[in-house]
Amino acid sequence: MSFASQAREEIARRSTVKACCVRAVCYGIACFAKYFDTKGLVLQTEQQHTAQYAQQMFACCGVEGTVVEKQRPSGILYEFSIREPEQVERMHALFGTTGNETSIQIDPALLRCRGCLSGYIGAAFLCSGTVTDPQKEYNLEFLTPRTNLARDFEALLAEHEFAPRRTRRRAVNVIYIKTSDQVEALLAFMGAEEAAAQIQRQKAVKSVRNRVNRHTNCETANLSKMAKANAQTLLAIRYLQQENALDSLPEPLRQAAAKRLEYPDLSLSALCGCFEPALSKSGLSNRMKKLEAAAAQLKQKREEACNEGDCTEQPAHRG
Ligand SMILES: [Zn+2]
Structure with missing residues (x-):
């Protein structure tokens, strides 16, 4: 399993209890889904657990959605969708949206506590994020074609002690962080504790290796x-x-x-x-x-x- 898949699985497995936080998770899924408008919501993902997690979280808020598997040349795609008019109405009532908004911007009223924030960012990661194997480099990023959302999301991360950067890659907005400490902290904040611990262990190994190298150089000089x-x-x-x-x-x-x-x-x-x-x-x-x-x-x-x-x-x- 790749490092990113392991982190996503950890995030999808964690339990969210408070009603405000469950709604924040659903809101994160909606913002970073493929479609979120008057017709409803469509999330496409390669990870079955992400689709199931979305279904469970919305169910907790009384909104029913369905998960289907789609065979694609690149592999199986899991699609979670809310299309029943009654459910779509409930979903928009939950967020105080209509689906007619010209652009998606983050409503701070839907992020009430630290758990809300962690749930929202974790959901964004599940739907649109990835993290590089720390053995190669330190990089964690979120992608979205929605520019206003990208701007708000960058500000949201920046407000909470993370130092994100934003760029555009083939008409897609990329919000990313690149330092080992930040990647480790954000993974832990989203609930991927084990992935964060793995980075910490790796950093410890690297620092010991550097120290040993320095020591060996000294010894060679002494010799x-x-x-x-x-x-x-x-x-x-x-x-x-x-x-x-x-x-x-x-x-x-x-x-x-x-x-x-x-x-x-x-x-x-x-x-x-x-x-x-x-x-x-x-x-x-x-x-x-x-x-x-x-x-x-x-x-x-x-x-x-x-x-x-x-x-x-x-x-x-x-x-
Ligand atoms: Zn909360």
């Missing part, structure tokens, strides 16, 4: 810093070893050099644990610095000796 420091110490120790200078060093320095040669890849703190008893990091760092200094000193001495012509180094090949 390369550590590798650089290790390499420097290792070079110094190997030079001392090559020059047979290690044995003449004090015991603690010899030990440190031996451990570093044994575990060239360990971090300094990890290397501390290889001593018995374990050394402090500053203690070991100090020894490594002394080793590097000893190597540098030896190198300098050798170079000076060379310059004075007292070079003991022999050419690699003789004769």
Whole structure:
């Protein structure tokens, strides 16, 4: 089942109790239905539960409508309609409309409480809305060819802490919201709690993933810093070893050099644990610095000796 279908099913399943709210749901269905005029009401939908929900809600208000299935090349279409003159009359009496209005505009008197508002917006979503799978993008939209209704609906959402935008797409008005927080909040407000929770979970996963990425980047940077420091110490120790200078060093320095040669890849703190008893990091760092200094000193001495012509180094090949 698609994310949008799941959200619609949730909205159609919720229970609406108060009379004012049930009427608001019916009013939402009427405003966003295909036809709503003197001849009655026609709602066409691909979801059976939406058609049944419309029938139930109107029945609660004493207005009888029928649901029929229509086979279309694209699939089954469910049509809920109110066409019996007596029922049509009751429906218009319910909303205080005649069906002769030149355009549909939202009558605020029919939205009395927060439940009314939630029911009305939920009904609009069932009849004309859709929501994109949050794994792809955050987008929730309502479509209607009725421009005045679109304007009123945008204002209604804006009045209640949502920040909708409106545009036109092929002669149809689109009212949409695009941020994750808003999509999540509006789904919850319409009664699609589980769909809203799914967005919340997904956002949590994304934020953990971002944090892990940031952490990994930091660690990589630290690792390369550590590798650089290790390499420097290792070079110094190997030079001392090559020059047979290690044995003449004090015991603690010899030990440190031996451990570093044994575990060239360990971090300094990890290397501390290889001593018995374990050394402090500053203690070991100090020894490594002394080793590097000893190597540098030896190198300098050798170079000076060379310059004075007292070079003991022999050419690699003789004769
Ligand atoms: Zn209400």
